Amino acid sequence: MAGLAACSRVEDGGGEGGPSILERLREQGFVAVGLANEIPFGFIDDSGEPAGQSPAVAAAVFEELGVPEIQASPVAWDGLIPGLRSNRFDVIAAGMFITPERCEQVAFSEPTATSPEAFLVEEGNPNDITHFTTFAENPDLRLAVLNGSVEQTYAEYFGIPEDQLNLIPDQTTGYELLESGRVDAMSMLSVSHTYLLRERGGPFEVTEAFFPEIDGTEERGWGGLALRQEDTELLEEINRVIAEFKESGRLLELGQEWGFTEADLPDDTTTAELCEG
CATH class of the missing domain: 3.40.190.10 (Periplasmic binding protein-like II)
Known part of the structure; x- marks a missing residue:
């Protein structure tokens, strides 16, 4: 693996008789x-x-x-x-x-x-965050989710109001929001949180992993x-x-x-x- 790509890729060839x-x-x-x-x-x-x-x-x-x-x-x-x-x-x-x-x-x-879902939260999990429903039930909590991600879909499905969601472009932004106290948790896959915490450290922990259930079906x-x-x-x-x-x-x-x-x-x-x- 190597390097950052240029902003544009090779021109499409193709068409009849063109290279694949x-x-x-x-x-x-x-x-x-x-x-x-x-x-x-x-x-x-x-x-x-x-x-x-x-x-x-x-x-x-x-x-x-x-x-x-x-x-x-x-x-x-x-x-x-x-x-x-x-x-x-x-x-x-x-x-x-x-x-x-x-x-x-x-x-x-x-x-x-x-990978199952989980939340990255303050060490000790003082707000007892375990599921998306935790935020729907507590209007004082804020959650960071990747904009356009499946976690955003889950948040909306489980009734988290828009004003409790902070839509982020990347994981680093979410970590910094959590670090500054502007959100109470970041929602991503469990393996993402675990590796990030191993790399960056901080007074945080990963909650117990789970697969959300939607309409009676586990979303794996x-x-x-x-x-x-x-x-x-x-x-x-x-x-x-x-x-x-x-x-x-x-x-x-x-x-x-x-x-x-x-x-x-x-x-x-x-x-x-x-x-x-």
Whole structure:
């Protein structure tokens, strides 16, 4: 994995008889990926390199496909899909959850990881924050969530008023809001909080992890790589390699550095099922 990408990606070729996107990526020697600086799913490390579980998977997959390098563009979470669709990059490598709404805009690979929800809170959890309903029941509490994230959807579903939500562009902003006391918790996946706390420290703790239940069904979200919907041949090749990695144990190896365990690996749930909802 290497380097921040330039602001624009290679011109689309294609058309009748034109080179495929994979052929063009092989020729240029790198694939441009978008990420949102969410530790440990996808972020830029202190040396300016793309890091995290999703970029690691992307780098390994594309290396297998003959593309030796990934170059990353960090953007706000709600800018990932627009950035992909406007050709700013070729792949989203941010651990983005596969949802029916997103499937209408982009094409997802088969799942590569999951993680339950949790909150990052003040040490000792003085406000006894355990669920999104805690905020709906206490109007004095404020919650930071990524703008456009599944956590924002959960917050709205469980009735948290808008004036109690602080919509943030990235994880670092949420941490700083919590540190300054401007919010009482930040909502993200449990593994994200755990890794961030390990890296940055602070008088905080991660609450007990859970999968929200909506309409009687446990919402166990699955993340994957995302591509433009027209890049069907590339998607097929990516899914082929992901299946091989899952079978060989490589998928687990790629995530272990970032705190992912066997419990976070994909089960038999397919992207088609997730897109249907």
